[in-house]
Amino acid sequence: MTDAPQGIDGVLAIDEARAVAAFAALGQENRLRIVRVLVTAGPDGMAAGRLAGAVGVSGTNLSFHLKELSHAGLVRSRRAGRSILYSAAYPALSGLIQFLMRDCCQGRPEVCAPAVAALAACCPPTRDPSHA
Amino acid sequence: MTDAPQGIDGVLAIDEARAVAAFAALGQENRLRIVRVLVTAGPDGMAAGRLAGAVGVSGTNLSFHLKELSHAGLVRSRRAGRSILYSAAYPALSGLIQFLMRDCCQGRPEVCAPAVAALAACCPPTRDPSHA
DNA sequence: TCAATAGTTCAGTCATCATTGAAACGTAGC
DNA sequence: GCTACGTTTCAATGATGACTGAACTATTGA
Numbered sequence: 450m451t452d453a454p455q456g457i458d459g460v461l462a463i464d465e466a467r468a469v470a471a472f473a474a475l476g477q478e479n480r481l482r483i484v485r486v487l488v489t490a491g492p493d494g495m496a497a498g499r500l501a502g503a504v505g506v507s508g509t510n511l512s513f514h515l516k517e518l519s520h521a522g523l524v525r526s527r528r529a530g531r532s533i534l535y536s537a538a539y540p541a542l543s544g545l546i547q548f549l550m551r552d553c554c555q556g557r558p559e560v561c562a563p564a565v566a567a568l569a570a571c572c573p574p575t576r577d578p579s580h581a
Numbered sequence: 582m583t584d585a586p587q588g589i590d591g592v593l594a595i596d597e598a599r600a601v602a603a604f605a606a607l608g609q610e611n612r613l614r615i616v617r618v619l620v621t622a623g624p625d626g627m628a629a630g631r632l633a634g635a636v637g638v639s640g641t642n643l644s645f646h647l648k649e650l651s652h653a654g655l656v657r658s659r660r661a662g663r664s665i666l667y668s669a670a671y672p673a674l675s676g677l678i679q680f681l682m683r684d685c686c687q688g689r690p691e692v693c694a695p696a697v698a699a700l701a702a703c704c705p706p707t708r709d710p711s712h713a
Numbered sequence: 714t715c716a717a718t719a720g721t722t723c724a725g726t727c728a729t730c731a732t733t734g735a736a737a738c739g740t741a742g743c
Numbered sequence: 744g745c746t747a748c749g750t751t752t753c754a755a756t757g758a759t760g761a762c763t764g765a766a767c768t769a770t771t772g773a
Contacts (some may be wrong), residue, residue, distance in 0.1 A: 468613065469608060472607035476603075476604035476608040478601050481600065481604065482597075539695070540695065549678055550678065563592045563671070
């Protein structure tokens with residue numbers, strides 16, 4: 450949480466240790482599902498109870514995974530009434546992608562060009578990339 | 582290894598199980614280092630011995646991690662004399678990134694725009710993205 | 714064929730992780 | 744305050760993963 454941004458809004462620059470933690474967090478079936486559900490749920494997030502149902506795990510287990518994801522900086526939480534809403538940490542996810550690509554680009558831009566092309570096809574860059 | 586490409590050269594489309602395996606493989610310090618070294622080493626790859634020295638692990642341990650990475654589809658190997666050259670599986674890495682972004686894009690293109698912008702700044706797309 | 718080199722496999726150990734049920738905590742409404 | 748609800752923490756278990764040294768396989772060169 451102490452890294453400085455890299456000059457591009459909405460992207461969190463991460464170091465190796467943080468990347469390892471994030472990848473390890475994503476390297477678990479239920480956690481990857483949680484993140485996917487939260488990402489598609491949008492910035493408003495989703496209550497833990499609904500999330501447990503959507504992913505198909507017990508409340509206890511969900512809490513365990515959410516703590517792990519939160520510690521990895523991939524999700525955020527805020528209370529709303531008696532529920533707690535969890536949401537995806539989009540900048541961290543972008544930073545993770547950027548971390549992988551940073552490797553790719555070291556002297557060999559032609560290697561990651563396919564990935565950039567894939568992204569461009571997936572979601573064409575908008576005129577205002579300053580959204581978090 | 583049986584997935585069909587998605588119409589973009591150099592990118593391997595992956596399913597959830599494959600993504601989990603890949604993320605889990607990257608979620609280990611030594612393995613992430615191995616991948617980074619191999620990525621920067623380029624398509625020619627690097628012999629296991631040199632790789633062990635570069636990462637700082639024993640031959641036995643390196644072999645263990647390489648098997649894991651290979652099983653996750655993130656590295657390839659080929660014999661060269663009495664050495665075995667390992668190289669990064671760039672399409673798989675691109676596919677992994679695309680998998681994450683595919684989540685981001687579900688109905689909310691503005692969410693992943695920062696990542697695209699970051700990539701564009703990192704390595705501007707070339708005119709020929711058909712490199713593997 | 715023999716020795717040397719490069720990597721891998723094997724068996725075993727220690728640590729970490731995923732999962733579960735029960736109990737505890739905090740919040741909302743009566 | 745009391746009760747119901749939503750969520751987290753705790754303790755315990757089984758499974759998986761990381762690492763090590765020794766033994767094994769494959770290739771090269773004499």
